[in-house]
Each structure stands twice: as structure tokens, then as C-alpha cells.
Amino acid sequence: MHDLGTFVVTVFMGFFAMMNPIANTAVFVGMTASKSPQETRKIAFKALFCAFCIVAVFCLLGKGIFSLFGITLPALRLAGGILVFLVGYHMLQGKQSKIHSHQEATQTAVQIEEDEGDIAISPLALPILAGPGTLATAMNYSASGDITHILVTIAAFAVLCVITFVCFIAGPQLVEKIGEGGISIVTRIMGLILTVIGMQMLIQGVHDAVMLFGPTAS
Template identity: 60%
Template sequence: MSDIFGQVINVLLGFFAIMNPVANTAVFIGMTADETAAKKREIARKALLIAFCIVAAFALLGNVIFHMFGITLPALRVTGGILVFLIGTHMLNGERSKMHKGRGQDYEEDEDNDIAISPLAVPILAGPGTIATAINFSSSSGWVDTVITIAMFAVLCVVTFFFFVSGEKVVNYLGKGGVNIVTRLMGLILAVIGVQMLIEGVFGAIAANKMG
């Protein structure tokens, strides 16, 4: 029993460190500053549900999925890094990226869904690091580890949702000018995260080729 409890704590802390709900809340605030409270809840709910499904799938069938589609973790890091960097540079300039701009009222629903799917769900919430962490935890020693991994990520998703919802109070406190500052700062952080993911992906690919 103590071993299982230790594994639960280890997995929960591991996911918390790699996913960082506090930092992601600041990013969420910056990306959804123009949305209503109800729309923010909807975006948060959808993004976290998608992230959970992705991580659960990789926890169950991670190695199979990678081999089936010929995907490597370095390739996932490079792609995610480029995407996050582009989003970050737009936010840094005080703009919303093209994926956030509607061309008209009829496109508003699709654009909001895009935010939930990318970049929130992938690669910010369910990024290469989170996926790799899930695979590592779930492949240790059987189905118990897989169940613990999925359950702890579900707990973290619930915690993150409440962080995102509480972010509305922060927005009201900061005001429009404060949110603009937060948006630019989070854009800088996202751009740096994107570059870091890109670097890790490139070095991972080089190391893999040397081993091959």
C-alpha cells in the first residue's frame, strides 16, 4: 500500500511540475482576455478534456501510437516548439495570432474551438513533456501504474480547470491595461518555451541519429 501511495504522490508531483497549472493559468488569461466568462469556461473545459484524452491514450498505447505513425518524440518537440513560438511572438506584439482572429461573426465558434484545441490542449497542456511523462509513468510495471497515471492526470486537469476559472477574478483585478501587460509577458514566456522545445527536439533527433 505504501508503494502505491508513493507512486501516486510521485506521479501527481511529476505531472504538476511538467504541466505547471499556475503558469498555464497566466497563459490562459492572456489568450482569452477578450472572451466572456462563460466562453472562457467552455474553452477551458474543452481544452482540458482534449488534453486528458490525449494523455490517457498515450498512457495506454503510447509506444504503439508512436510506432504506428512513425512519430518520434524529437519530431513532436520540434513541431510543438514552432507552434508555441509563433503564438508567443504574436502575443508579445500585443496581437492575437491568426488562429485567434475571426474573419467575421460566423467564424467565432470555430475560432474559439481552435484556441481550445491548439495551442491550449496541444501543445501547452498535452505537450511533448507531458506525453513523455505519461508514457514513462505508465510503462513501469503493469496496469496499476497505467491506472495511477491516468487518474492523477485527471486530478490535475480538474485542479487546472479551477485555476483557469479563477483567472477571471485576476482579470477583473488587473483591468485592461494589466491584462495587456500579462499578455505580452506570457507571449515572451511562450516564445521562450517554444524555443526550448525546439532545441530539445533538435538535440534529441541528433542524439537518436548518433545512436542509430
């Protein structure tokens, strides 16, 4: 029970740090500034629902994807660890990784809005909410194929989506109260958490690779 509780907290904090609802709220407010409250609520729900579906699919089909492409779990943890570490490192420096680039996504959103496109799908759902780092985190925690781990990973992301939805709806008031300085501090803290999670994934990946391919493997 203790191990399961630790796993639940670890998964939730990993997703929370990667998605960073506070910083993403500022991005969301900027993208939907010209929208009515009803349109804003609709965009927020659609973006988060799409992000949840994407992550859930990767969690459920992760093991099948591995089998299809001949990917081993240590390889995922090593690659995912590097990816998560890089995202966290850039956040720790007060910058945005190109993997989850808010500035680029905002420019894309402006272009999409001009073309009467749907910003809920792109760039909100992809790549801001369910970007490569988020997917790597999800697959790392659910890749063992254990049904409990898969369900916990999906449930943790669902809870985070609800929290993010509330933040998006209360976006203008939240951004006004926290301010740029507060958002910067939260981003750096989330970056620190992500770098630690990324390093832990790397260590686990190296350990698993040694166990799988080392001299004693056979």
C-alpha cells in the same frame, strides 16, 4: 521523489506558458462582452471542460496513436519541439503565432456568434486552449507510457484549467488591473519559457534519435 517533483513543475509550467491564462482571459472577455454573467460562466466551463477532455484523450491514447501510425518518440519530440519553439518565439516577439492566433479566433467567434453557434467549442476549446502546441506538449510529457507521467500530465492540465476558469470569471476586473502593457509583459515571459521548453524537447529528441538509430543502436 526529487525527479518527480521536477517533472511536475516542468509539466505545469509548460502548459501554463502554452495556454497563457492571462492573455487568453483578454481574448475571452472580448468574445463574451455581450453575454450575461451566467452565460459567460457557462461558456467558460464548457470550453475548459472540452479542452481538458481533448488533452486527457491525447495523453491516454498517445502510445496507441504512435503504434497505429508508426511514430517514434524521438520524432514526436523533434516535431513537438519545433512547434513549441515557434509558438514561444512569436510570443517573445510580442506577436501571436498563427497556431494560436487570437485575432483570427476572435474573428471566427464573431462569425459563429452571428450564426448562433457555440464559441465554447470553437474557437475557445479549439484552437485557443487545446491547440496543436498544447497537444504536442501533452503528448511529449506522457508519451513514455508510464502511468505516473500520464497522470501527472493530466492532473497538471486539470489544475491549470481551474486557474484559467477563475481568470475567465474575473476577466473584466483582471484585464482592467493588468492593462495591455501587463498582458504584453506576461506574454513575452511565457514566450521565453516556451522557447526554452521547445529547445529542450529538440535536444532530447536528437539524443533519443541518435540512441535509437545511431551506430551503437544494434
